Amino acid sequence: MDEVFRLHTAGDEFVALLHGPISDLEIFGQSLLGRLRSRGVTASVGLAYSTQTDHVPERVNLRNLAEASCREAKHRGGDCVVIGLGLDDSGDVT
Numbered sequence: 001m002d003e004v005f006r007l008h009t010a011g012d013e014f015v016a017l018l019h020g021p022i023s024d025l026e027i028f029g030q031s032l033l034g035r036l037r038s039r040g041v042t043a044s045v046g047l048a049y050s051t052q053t054d055h056v057p058e059r060v061n062l063r064n065l066a067e068a069s070c071r072e073a074k075h076r077g078g079d080c081v082v083i084g085l086g087l088d089d090s091g092d093v094t
Contacts, residue, residue, distance in 0.1 A: 002016060002017065002018050003016070003017040004016045004017075005017075005063075013067075013070065015063055015066050015067065015070075017059065017062065017063070022049060025047050025049055025083050026081070026083065028047070029045050029047050029081030029083065030081060032045060032081075033045055033079070033080070033081055037079075042078060042079040043078070043079065044070055044073035044074040044076075044078045044079070044080065044082075045069075045070065045073055045080070045081040045082070046066050046067065046068065046069025046070030046071070046072065046073050046081075046082050046084060046093075047066060047069055047081060047082070047083045047084065048062050048063075048065035048066040048069055048083075048084045049062075049083075050062050064087070065084040065086070065087060065093070066084065068084055068087055068091060068092065068093045069082040069083065069084035069093050070082070071093075072084075072092070072093045
């Protein structure tokens with residue numbers, strides 16, 4: 001079951017935890033962005049992916065990576081997709 005959360009620190013930011021295989025994150029992200037644009041909505045999309053979803057620390061790390069990826073998308077000017085592969089020591093997306 002997919003899960004969507006509104007971040008408690010910012011009312012206009014959402015995190016989605018998607019379960020199941022996604023073969024190409026870039027295509028998925030661009031498709032999501034395109035569907036939002038077709039409805040007149042722009043977004044900063046941060047994606048993170050893992051095959052581990054049932055172990056709680058992994059889900060926390062995944063959520064943190066998705067949030068950092070979203071911040072990076074905003075930093076780039078928004079209306080784009082950033083796929084987070086990991087975080088460096090300062091918490092920035094790699």
